[in-house]
Amino acid sequence: MHDDAPYGRSGSSRFMTKKCPECYTYLPLHTTKCPSCQTKLGDVDKLGFASRTFDWAGYLIAIVSILGFVVFMWWGFFRD
Numbered sequence: 732m733h734d735d736a737p738y739g740r741s742g743s744s745r746f747m748t749k750k751c752p753e754c755y756t757y758l759p760l761h762t763t764k765c766p767s768c769q770t771k772l773g774d775v776d777k778l779g780f781a782s783r784t785f786d787w788a789g790y791l792i793a794i795v796s797i798l799g800f801v802v803f804m805w806w807g808f809f810r811d
């Protein structure tokens with residue numbers, strides 16, 4: 732498995748830049764965060780756009796806060 736080599740011939744290395752999918756700014760390939768809109772960026776895709784990295788921490792925080800709210804509401808209404 733050498734597909735993730737930085738300059739491998741996997742088809743994604745022909746771009747010199749990648750485009751931010753949020754604000755369409757051209758960025759160097761190694762950039763991991765858009766300086767304009769703060770979007771986290773992954774590797775360049777076939778179209779020259781940077782892929783978005785999945786923000787697990789953000790998702791977890793959102794899920795936990797929603798669950799906390801639901802439990803709080805349930806607890807508040809059905810406790811006694």
Ligand SMILES: [Zn+2]
Pocket residue numbers: 751752753754755756765766767768769770
């Ligand atoms: Zn951006």
